[in-house]
Amino acid sequence: MKVSFIGLGIMGMGMALNLADGEKDGEFRYLACDADHKALEQFKEKGIKTTTNIADTVDSDYIFLCLPNLEIVKEAILGENGLLQHLKPGQTIVDFSTISYIGATEIAETCKAKGIEFLDCPISGQRAKSMEGTLSIMCGGDEEVFNTIKPMLDRMGEQVIYMGENGSGQLTKVINNCALNICAASFSELMPVGVKLGLDAEKLGDVLMTATGSSFASQTLIPKVLEGDFEHGFSLDKAYKDMESIFEVLVKYEIPLPTLNGTMQTYQLALQSGQRDYYKQAMIRFYEDLLGVKVRKEGFE
Template sequence: MKVSYIGLGVMGAGMALNLGNGEAEGLYEFLACDANEASLEQFKERGLKTSTNIVDTTDSDYIFLCLPNLEIVKSVVLGENGLLNHLKPGQTIVDFSTISYLGAVEIAEACKSEGIEFLDCPISGQQAKALDGTLSIMCGGNEEVFHTIKPMLDRMGTQVLYMGENGAGQLTKMINNCALNICVASFSELLPVGVKLGLDAEKLGDVLMTATGSSFASKTLIPKVLEGNFEHGFSLGRAYKDMESMYEVLIKSEIPLPTLNGTMQSYQLALQSGHRDDYKQGMIKFYEDMLDVKVRKEGFK
């Protein structure tokens, strides 16, 4: 059996290294693939085969992808020289990328018409979890194929869930991301109000990180706000695209979600104010500017 992995970026590299360990155990042949030659070095050091050409992966039984966005996934799978033009019925593509629900369904249908299985398996977790194999992985597609590849998925994640048919993995990830974005919007709006009305920023932040109003978002991002750190990580612009993808589904299904709509408006205010490339807690800057305050610990700007 041969297994390939395409996309060795921040998340993909760690995942691919964990998957590549299966070759040392004699379970399969492994190939790591990325257009960036430099990203292949750590795989070469481990004695694993590498390539910069996706066509070299097309003799694999299972091809795993971790790519930046829907456009690139479409290009790699459906493009003029994409995987689908080289694969044979019975092969499987497993996509860890975060793309839209409708996009995942479209790609899956194109693959199915050629006898190729496509599973959308977006991931949740930070780079450290990718490296130590403790990600959450949410999968949509053929359930029988899911159970076949689950031992490989278990090398990369500790929470590996089958969510349903094609698109179900992406829908799960979209809902999770939207819930996170709502939490970010809530503290971004309320922290500046507290500071404007005389509360200490650090003490108020401590309450929102520990009391009943706490969340993963507050615990992870408020410390960065208090130190004025708005760089690195998942930008406001990318976070907004997640909500756009969810909104497409809601429109098609005629489902009203007022809280999500309100959150999108908060993000729009921040985006229109020039904070698109800030990490998502950068939304707070819009409300700081509006109220003429800074939500910072003493000594930070």
């Protein structure tokens, strides 16, 4: 059996390295693929076969992808020189990329028409978790195929869940990400109000991180706000695609979600005010400027 992994970026690098251990254990032959020669160096050092040409992966039983966006995924699979032009019935594509729910279902339908299995398996977790093999992986597609590849997925993720038919993985991830967005937008709007009216930013942050209004977003992002840290490997601009993705679904199925709609407006205000290169907690900077305050701990310059 041959397995290939295409896309050795921030998240794909660790995942591909962990999956490569399957070759060391004698489970399959392995090929790592990326257009960037530098991304292949770690694999070459470990004696793992590499290529810069995705055409070299088309004889694989299972092809894993971790690519930046829907356009690149479509080009890699459906393009003029894409995988689907060369694959044969029975082969499987597993996509870890974060793309839209509708995009995933359309790709799956096209693949299925040619006898190719397609699973959408977006990931959740930061780069450190991808290196550790402790990501959360949410999977949509044929359940029998999922069960077949789960041992490989277990090399990359700590929580690997089958969510249902094609598109279910992407739908799960976008719902999770939008819930995070809502929580981040809520403290971004409210903390500047408290500071404007005289509350101590650090004490207010302590309450929002521990009391009933706490959330993963508040616990992880408020400490960064208090220290003036808005940098991150994943920008607000890129994260906005989750909002775009869920709104495609809401428009198609005519579903009104006022809270989510309000969060999207907060996102847009932050993007329009120059925060697009920073992370989600940078939404607070729009409201800081609006109210003329800084939500920082004492002594911060």
